[in-house]
Amino acid sequence: MRQVPGRRFALALAALLVVAVAAGVLAGPSFLRPAEVLGALAGRGDPSATAIVWSLRLPRVALGLLVGGVLAVSGASLQVLVRNPLADPYLLGLSGGAGLGAVLAITAGVASPWAVPAAAFGGALLAMVAVYRLAAVAGGALDGRVLVLAGVVVGAFAGALVSGLLAVTDAQGARSAMLWLMGGLGGAGWGTVAALTVYAAPALAVLVAEARSLNLLALGEEPAQHLGTDVARTKQRVFIAASLLTAAAVASAGIIGFVGLVVPHAIRILRGHDHRALLPAAFVAGGALLVLADAGARTVFAPVELPVGVITAIIGVPVFAFLLRRWTARSSS
Amino acid sequence: MAARRLAVCRWSSLLVVVAPLAGCARQPPRHGPSHVDDWGRTVTLAASARHIVSLSPSTTEIVFALGLGSRLAGRTRWCDYPAAARVVADVGDGISPNVEAIAARRPDLVLLYASPANRPAAQRLEALGIATAALALDRAEDVRRAARLIGALAGAERVADSLVAAFDSARAAAAREAVPPTGRRPRLYVHVWTDPPVTVGRGSYLAEILHDAGADNLFDDVTTSSATISLESLARRDPDAIVVLTSDTLGSPPPLADRPPWRAVRAVREARYLLLDGSLYGRPSPRMPLAVRDLVARLRRLAVR
DSSP: OOOOOHHHHHHHHHHHHHHHHHHHHHOOTTOOOHHHHHHHHTTOSOHHHHHIIIIIIHHHHHHHHHHHHHHHHHHHHHHHHTTOTTOOTTTTTHHHHHHHHHHHHHHHTOOOTTHHHHHHHHHHHHHHHHHHHHHHHHHSSOOHHHHHHHHHHHHHHHHHHHHHHHHHSOHHHHHHHHHHHTOOSTTOOHHHHHHHHHHHHHHHHHHHHTHHHHHHHHHOHHHHHHTTOOHHHHHHHHHHHHHHHHHHHHHHHOOOOSHHHHHHHHHHHHHOSOHHHHHHHHHHHHHHHHHHHHHHHHHTTTTBOOOHHHHHHHHHHHHHHHHHHHHHHHHHO | OHHHHHHHHHHHHHHHHHHHHTTOOOOOOOOSOEEEOTTSOEEEOSSSOOSEEEOSHHHHHHHHHTTOGGGEEEBOTTOOOSGGGGGSOBOOOSSSOOHHHHHHTOOSEEEEEOOGGGHHHHHHHHHTTOEEEEEOOOSHHHHHHHHHHHHHHTTOHHHHHHHHHHHHHHHHHHHHHTOOTTSSOOEEEEEOBTTTTEEEOTTOHHHHHHHHTTOEETTTTOOSSEEEBOHHHHHHHOOSEEEEEESOTTSOOOOGGGSGGGGGSHHHHTTOEEEEEHHHHSSOOTTHHHHHHHHHHHHHHHHHO
């Protein structure tokens, strides 16, 4: 397939971002008029509208951009690392570990607003360490296949513990743990946004710095080694940075599927495999997709809120199917 | 003595479980009371039920309210009312119950909550020759129907009729008292869970109590019994108070104000909470008129404050 020229692609991404942010700020279950929203943004007008825009909508938009972007970048890097197009940020046991942490915190009944996110983060880190140790023992230099297997095993173990915990706790706690895990940006405040920004920036920087090595790694480990990449070190860095990003995303918004799987592929189809362009583009597109999806999630069945993962899939699958069809049609002709 | 009784229970449970395998399943001729339960099945007993296992806190309350507490042979771990229920043997959970623990109580009738998750247990109990009745106890109206069905199966029809009549008149009397003092019906948000925010919808039992007490459920436009709602709609709808069910009504309310997004809700900022007894408000029971009176009194105090 002919790729979209760089300039046009960048413009389209910028337009998508603007549309997403506008939808995120303007759409909501309480039908504020655009003038009211603008007034609230400027700090004028009705205090209830100001509270809704400043403490509910804007933090959601900001968190959506960050989480969507982080998931897409993490997914893109892991797809290269394990050399598997099906890889997504949760493949390496992280969702299982995060789920276990969250369920533990909820069943323990800790009331602090940071308890569940912190426990989910801790659980994901624990899973990451377990997967890393397993893969290092079994596969030498982080063999992709061994990583995937270790991830599946650790995920299954955590999943079994979660099922056991849910069976012995009361129904409401179990239901709430499931709801939290399904993911959403509703609990977002500026504190969460700030914490994720400070935390994600270095990990993102590491991945962008490794973008050239990722390009070479995509060719295969041997060619990459011959072309001067320290393959073992690159893989180690990518694994740790991508896992830390995913753990932080899960802690701030639960498990949001699909963004990390499909956005990287869509960018590859549109713009090619150069990770120096792909990673930043995936960050913007992932963020925009999640913000759009979240605007839908809280508006479509208002006042009832849908899990945002439902909408990311509903928007993402047709778009991806279209791109895939165009790609296969072009490459066969 | 206790140990010996326990041993007998263990052995009898083993016998009951093994018996069908041996091809001599205990299937007594049934020609006693026969009634249709909430799964539309006909429940037939050999005689009026004498050993009842109740698998939901609501049916346990109804059994006691019918004066049949002494016939209760088992209850769930959630059955905490009346106090006498606590001395009845605990058979564990009410949803996907432990069939062996129930069979060990040698009941002639098991009352189940009519959840699809309970169908396999009902089938296995029936296969053991134990009659089961499924009761969908979700609303106030269901209390009346359940009382009549349990009364009929236990040969206490007259008691059931008078319980239903007393329930109806107490409910009507409580609702008459509930004229809102300010003239405007207070709008209450029912807090079920914080992250994500979950509340109750129209037609839930709690919404019925709110309505009888002269208040409105803030999310009565939600048609399911409970739902995840967006904080934005909660902030915009601006409830008069936040209802929280708890086991400790004198304790502290959930720390919602610790979460920045929740501070967009005025009732959270002003800490306007109503802490209600979960055992009284949280399950359909003959005590509903008590709950309504309790809420009316609390709403008066809230208005005075």
